[in-house]
Amino acid sequence: MLALVRDECQPKTGDDHGKVQLEVCAMLSERRLEVLRAIVQDYVGTEEPVGSKALTERHSLGVSPATVRNDMAALEDEGYIAQPHTSAGRIPTDKGYRLFVDKLAGVKPMTAPERRAIQNFLDGAVDLDDVVGRTVRLLAQLTRQVAVVQYPSLTRSTVRHVELLSLAPARVMLVLITDTGRVEQRMIDCPAPFGETSLADLRARLNSRVAGRRFTDVPQLVQDLPEAFEAEDRGTVSTVLSTLLETLVEETEERLMIGGTANLTRFGHDFPLTIRPVLEALEEQVVLLKLLGEASDSGMTVRIGHENAYEGLNSTSVVSVGYGSGGEAVAKLGVVGPTRMDYPGTMGAVRAVARYVGQILAES
Secondary structure, three states: OOHHHOOOOOOOOOOHHHHHHHHHHHHHHHHHHHHHHHHHHHHHHHOOOEOHHHHHHHOOOOOOHHHHHHHHHHHHHOOOEEOOOOOOOEEEOHHHHHHHHHHHOOOOOOOHHHHHHHHHHHHOOOOHHHHHHHHHHHHHHHHOOEEEEEOOOHHHOEEEEEEEEEEEOOEEEEEEEEOOOOEEEEEEEOOOOOOHHHHHHHHHHHHHHHOOOEHHHHHHHHOOHHHHOOHHHHHHHHHHHHHHHHHHHOHHHOOEEEEOHHHHHHHHHHOOOOOHHHHHHHOOHHHHHHHHOOOOOOOOEEEEHHHOOOHHHOOEEEEEEEEOOOOOOOEEEEEEEEOOOOHHHHHHHHHHHHHHHHHHHHHO
């Protein structure tokens, strides 16, 4: 029940009159929720402040414009809507959008043609970079917002295969392939020549220990591996292992791809002064990673307006969700747009795309 009716809805006694009073107040609360829902929907659709007359004409609220005006006054007193100009209609506040998302907005399901289009577009990807690139373009097109996709994190991945290729007697290429299709390559200068037989032996022993295992487990799994080789080869084996372990912990693993920034120009009037602070924030990878949130949190997250800690994004909303294979999130994806956003449609698109990306990773 909305706080805006808490005072008038306190039961005075435990008799039938008190029960009736509570029932009336519950109906009053539900009606005001419906008024708020209608205001959000109309404002998102028309970009114009919403008045009581327009609400009664467009929605079946079952009450007079005067009653709607009273409900709007109560919603405004509680901070769910605001009047931007004198004698104008009302618009939702961040608090109003939050209540709408939490209590009133269902996630809009994608239609069958939309689902097929998503699947067909993503199925054509040839590698992880292509998957991420296609996902960014698709999200930006579906939502008409700025799309942000985080590459799968190595620390939340498992090893599919480690390849070692001889480039010269004392130079080796290490290729690390993850379960999400991510490929990392490193050149290694060995302290001494390393023969093909020894390289094949190291490759086999290494994969027997780490293939299919979580990256976080790798250091412990390989710590005694040099001891399995002749003394003259142990220095090279240790160098290869050090390079492998460095690859797992490099800060550069937190990579992002962003697309659809030009979509912000469609919403210039949604930003109080200028879109420049938003554009500057979108250039900061650390800011975007914090906006998306921890990948381990795979559920849908919606941050509205001032809920975003970065001041330059106080006029935006961020909708994000985790994606991954096997039911475990390995990264996040989402969109950034103005608070005047089609939340049900955006949440549905983000969730659907994340699901398909997860399927692609599972099948890759």
